[in-house]
Amino acid sequence: MSERANPVERYLRSDRIPHIWCPGCGIGTTVNCFTRAIDESGIPMDRLAVVSGIGCTGRVAGYMHVDSFHTTHGRAIPFATGLKLAAPGMKVVVYSGDGDLFAIGGNHFIHAARRNLDMTVVCVNNLTYGMTGGQLTPTTPEEAIASTSPYGNFEQPFNLPYLAESCGAVYVARWTTYHVTHLKKAMREALLKKGFSFVEVISPCPTLYGRRNRIGDGLDEVKTYKQRSVIRNGAPTSEVSLGMTGPIVVGKFVDRERPTYQDAMDQFYARKLGDRYARASQ
Amino acid sequence: MAQPTRRVRGVVVIHAERCKGCGLCVEFCPTDVLALSPAFTSKGYHPPEVVRGEACSGCDLCGMYCPDFAIYGYRL
Numbered sequence A: 001m002s003e004r005a006n007p008v009e010r011y012l013r014s015d016r017i018p019h020i021w022c023p024g025c026g027i028g029t030t031v032n033c034f035t036r037a038i039d040e041s042g043i044p045m046d047r048l049a050v051v052s053g054i055g056c057t058g059r060v061a062g063y064m065h066v067d068s069f070h071t072t073h074g075r076a077i078p079f080a081t082g083l084k085l086a087a088p089g090m091k092v093v094v095y096s097g098d099g100d101l102f103a104i105g106g107n108h109f110i111h112a113a114r115r116n117l118d119m120t121v122v123c124v125n126n127l128t129y130g131m132t133g134g135q136l137t138p139t140t141p142e143e144a145i146a147s148t149s150p151y152g153n154f155e156q157p158f159n160l161p162y163l164a165e166s167c168g169a170v171y172v173a174r175w176t177t178y179h180v181t182h183l184k185k186a187m188r189e190a191l192l193k194k195g196f197s198f199v200e201v202i203s204p205c206p207t208l209y210g211r212r213n214r215i216g217d218g219l220d221e222v223k224t225y226k227q228r229s230v231i232r233n234g235a236p237t238s239e240v241s242l243g244m245t246g247p248i249v250v251g252k253f254v255d256r257e258r259p260t261y262q263d264a265m266d267q268f269y270a271r272k273l274g275d276r277y278a279r280a281s282q
Numbered sequence B: 001m002a003q004p005t006r007r008v009r010g011v012v013v014i015h016a017e018r019c020k021g022c023g024l025c026v027e028f029c030p031t032d033v034l035a036l037s038p039a040f041t042s043k044g045y046h047p048p049e050v051v052r053g054e055a056c057s058g059c060d061l062c063g064m065y066c067p068d069f070a071i072y073g074y075r076l
């Protein structure tokens, strides 16, 4: 009997594997869920583009065997915006880290959500700048030790689902790398949702976050997700902020309808200009 | 004594040279099919080995967890 292939394989640039991610890093787990979600969504590989910024998570674009682009730090969303507007038939996914998307790239995120651009953003939130040595990011919990906060963090972090909802995202979910089947389902729903969809994945960076915060290795951290997580679909996003201890609220928080940027533009100019308006999107 | 025969439901495939020994597959296999082997890969990690193959359902949870794309399961 011939062996069946790993379902992730056809989405990988296999010549680049083994990848650079550390033992127990959660990014690869998110990629498994993502590729299975693509399979289930029925979106053909040649209609999918994956765009990343810089960071360990940013490597995802380089490992995926689809149209992909590894942009400069923080600029995945502007690149993806141009791509989507120029090629409206493509499903565009931005796949990047918490630092990339919410520190240097934070402004792009809020405006893409505000405009309801038709794209999916997946944030692998490992609560730190993994690639550059474990510095504080806008999502590092209070009290957490980072290389730039050796006594612990005193800043209030972003609550990403709350930020995404407030800015206008039409789909918002959070899972951890413990919740692989839920995460796959959320990614599939996000891929099929029209408008700006956002999936946050809490994920271990054992090398630069877990070890420094005495959580242990990657497996130990995933076990803490199992212990600490509480599934609350539909929870008000204002109530889902993360601390060093206490519950990690996970679930689908937002699923609503709103005209996309492209639809709003078409409707608006059709009303203003009538026959003189040539639609860009088709 | 003859053992009652149970139909084998699933298969798990291990690509040991990709493995980094994190133990996620061993921990989250629902039927305890796997254990980390005392053997080493060429990079010095302990990969998983199948210790209860007959219990594998082919659920592919190991494949969903494995950050290194080094293991997966499928149903027969």
Ligand SMILES: Cc1ncc(C[n+]2csc(CCOP(=O)(O)OP(=O)(O)O)c2C)c(N)n1
Pocket: A054, A055, A056, A057, A058, A073, A096, A097, A098, A099, A100, A101, A124, A126, A128, A129, A130, A131, A132, A137
């Ligand atoms: C303009 C610019 N500034 C800073 C950097 C350095 N840099 C590389 S990756 C990174 C942070 C990545 O953090 P995150 O997005 O959370 O990804 P992770 O590595 O944690 O997955 C930074 C600051 C850069 N490459 N370019």
Ligand code: SF4
Pocket: A020, A021, A022, A024, A025, A026, A027, A056, A057, A126, A130, A131, A204, A205, A206, A207, A208
């Ligand atoms: S530094 Fe952290 S985020 Fe980067 S590969 Fe290692 S464990 Fe993963």
Ligand code: SF4
Pocket: B010, B011, B012, B028, B029, B030, B031, B032, B033, B034, B055, B056, B057, B058, B059, B060, B061, B062, B063, B072, B073, B074
């Ligand atoms: S396929 Fe499922 S049952 Fe089989 S080894 Fe993997 S996790 Fe265990």
Ligand code: SF4
Pocket: B018, B019, B020, B021, B022, B023, B024, B025, B026, B047, B048, B065, B066, B067, B068, B069, B070, B071
């Ligand atoms: S999950 Fe993957 S990398 Fe981790 S021990 Fe199992 S096979 Fe190895």
Ligand SMILES: [Mg+2]
Pocket: A055, A097, A098, A099, A124, A125, A126, A127, A128, A129, A130, A137
């Ligand atoms: Mg990060």
